[in-house]
Amino acid sequence: MTDQTAYPVSKSDQEWRERLSAEEFHVLREAGTERPFTGEYTDTETKGVYSCRACGEELFRSDTKFHSHCGWPSFYAPSADDNVELIEDRSMGMKRVEVRCASCGSHLGHVFEGEGYATPTDQRFCINSVSLRLAQDEEPSA
Template sequence: MDYTVSKSNDEWRGELTQEQFAVLREAATERPWTGELLDEERSGLYTCAACHAELFKSGTKFDSGCGWPSFYESINPEAVQLIEDNTLGMMRTEVRCAACGSHLGHVFPDGLGTPTGDRYCMNSLALDFSAEDK
């Protein structure tokens, strides 16, 4: 897929922390219950930490109990790219930023009680948050 934001690994390394680079560009996963945005409850917008594309609205965030920020839908279907992921001996769906291809996390069909039934399980390191002005 062609991304609207395209940079070399050296350019990404210059812009991201080592931990962000591992998650966003190498598909690492942060440890559960450690993410800065896990308990964020303010109204606002979640964007890609790499390219700042809009990804999720705070109104779709919910406490899934999984240890990572969870959302039941992206800001719009074109905001994220869904890719089959067969690593670690299991079938999952990887979620990437559609603008830059950065790894955000995975989506699972177990968002019980949500309007979509989906749980977008995202790494805090992959997201930036902007609180809504009051």
């Protein structure tokens, strides 16, 4: 990945390996991708806040999640623009925009524009479930 000293949450590869499962490390720290339609949050409609699985930084809210039928959870906007970092990605012979956690630099997925989804931003943040942790909203007391 990149020089981790540039992020507020900075750990060595060994420290990340101790904190994350092998699959989480592969996706978050080595910019891997989980298989489509296998992630725990792909189709969930649970209301709540999605945070970085590596460092806990808030990234997305359920009210911006939508069904794109692409195989990964999709959001049309982060909870705050400065919670994610967008980086040009020319790997695999393509030109894409990688999405990383701005707090720890972990790979989350990619963002795509102009695909014709009826969302307020015309963006699709295509995010690996294994990069996220969902904190369900509390149900209001009756």
